[in-house]
Amino acid sequence: MAGDGKLEDDGHSVPGPGTAGKHPLDMGCLTEILGFHLRMANVAIFQDYQATMAxxxxxxxxxxxxxxxxxxxxVVQIDIAELLSMDKATTMALVDRLEARNFLERRTSTIDRRRKDLFLTGEGQTVLQEARDLIAAHEKRFTSRFSAAELDAFIAQLRRIYLSGEGPHGDQEAGNLPERRTRPD
Amino acid sequence: MAGDGKLEDDGHSVPGPGTAGKHPLDMGCLTEILGFHLRMANVAIFQDYQATMAxxxxxxxxxxxxxxxxxxxxVVQIDIAELLSMDKATTMALVDRLEARNFLERRTSTIDRRRKDLFLTGEGQTVLQEARDLIAAHEKRFTSRFSAAELDAFIAQLRRIYLSGEGPHGDQEAGNLPERRTRPD
DNA sequence: TATTGTTATACTCTATAACTATA
DNA sequence: TATAGTTATAGAGTATAACAATA
Known part of the structure; x- marks a missing residue:
């Protein structure tokens, strides 16, 4: 039903997420854009996450x-970068912050001295377990809205979005992107 | 099946999104964290979006x-801010950029002179329609993986995450967050 | 007094490019 | 020549705090 190619007028109107639709806005084609809903859901979860992990x-x-x-x-940085689709310099900065807080440490690999193996410190292990506990409670506030079957289906659909070989678009001949855009916001 | 409260070891191992699992990593509790899958899907869509909209x-x-x-x-900034869960200063900066590119303009409201009504310029309308066309093609690369019924169900689930009154967590007594975190990354 | 917009400021994330060292 | 890590740099996004104009 949603999506036969063109994004045109459909006059859908959706109340805002916070207050109960004080100023309902016409969302236009946004209602049928998967990426829009994905982003809205991401923001909602992040806000609860933030409050939880303050x-x-x-x-x-x-x-x-x-x-x-x-x-x-x-594990080494390059593998983390690839898994999370991050630049290696970005990964570097991320690991730097965690190392500065003494949550993990780098040790030069004995096999390949270019590589730095990453290990949690004792403090890192402690904070990780605390975080797991907090996140479990945070997660439950959302997952409790779904049955087990619904949740499994939901996650399977999300995985279908991000597990797909090299990505969906065909040839990638453009190669160089003329302008820089940074984050998936 | 997923989620009886505690996040513990389950030994799941998942290949990375790009190359076909060269270094499969144990994802631990991440496999059952809804927010993780949501973020991964968001990143995947953003990357295709970026290439599309270069x-x-x-x-x-x-x-x-x-x-x-x-x-x-x-429409005025404050309503946009509320709908998208943005700070009003953030919204200001966003609108500034669009105004600087001559895509929209602010006009002081005749009814309430504190408000600035926002309108697209001719150029803004043009670029919007171009963007709609590009995004339609981009969207199709993802939505084509689902049947119409699946897609509707998927979007309904996403809406269930972000449309929920004031948000899921109970009392919000903390009020002031001790540290600042900025973006849902 | 409350609301809307605004400015100033600072910090985080991110990517690009160039570099070092190892392989 | 290619790979892993590193550094320097720059830009965008975001939030906090203060302020001005208006209601």
Whole structure:
């Protein structure tokens, strides 16, 4: 029903997320744009996450990296970067912050001395477990809106978006992007 | 199946999104965190969006604002801010950029002279329609992975995440967040 | 007194490019 | 020649705080 190619007028009107539709705006084609809904959901979850994690000061991505290093001792930056679709310099900065807070450490690999194996410190392990506990409660506030089957289907659909070989678009001949855009906001 | 409260070891291992699992990492509890999958999907869509919109240099949020102003001539910043869960200063900066590119203009409201009504310029209307066309093609690369029924269900689930009164968590007694975190990354 | 817009400021995230060292 | 990490730099996005104009 949604999406036969063209984005045109459909006159949908949707109340805002916060107050109960004081000034309902016509959302136009936004209602049928998957990326829009995805972004709105992301923002909503982030806000609760932020309130939940205020004491720990760990961004979602920082938590992700701690969890990855915790589960995969000795993992190197380049693999984390690839998994999370980050630039290696971005990954560097991220790891720098976690290292500065003494949550993880770099050790030069004995096998390939270009590589720095990453390990959690004791403090990192502690903060990771605290974060896991807080996030579990935070998650439950959202996942409780779904049955187990619904949640599994939901996650499967999300994975269908981001697990797809090299990405969806065909040839990528453009190569160089003329202007720089930074974040998925 | 996913989520009985505690986040513990489950040993799931998932290949990275790009190359076909060269270094599969143990994702630990990440596999059952809805916010993680949401973020990964968001990043994947953003990357295709970016490649698609390289020529126009419009971020998703900029496009959203243009569409809102186009559909709701005279809408004011504060309403946009509320709908998109943005700070009013952030909204200001966003509108500034669009105004500097001559895509929209501010006119002092005749009814309430504190307010500035927003309108698309001719150029803004042109660029908006170009963006709609590009985004339609971009969207199709993702939505084509789902049947119409699946897509409707998917979007309904996303809306269930972000349309929920004041947000999910109970009392919000904390009020002031001790540290600042900025973006949902 | 409350609301809307505004400015100033600062900090984080991110990417680009160039560099070092290892392989 | 290619890879991993690193540094320097720059730009966008965001929020906080203060302020002005108006209601």
């Amino acid at each position: 004491g720990l000061s760990l961004t979602p991505k920082q938590f992700t990296v701690l969890e990855l290093v915790g589960r995969n001792p000795g | 020529g126009l240099s419009l971020t998703p949020k900029q496009f959203t604002v243009l569409e809102l102003v186009g559909r709701n001539p005279g």
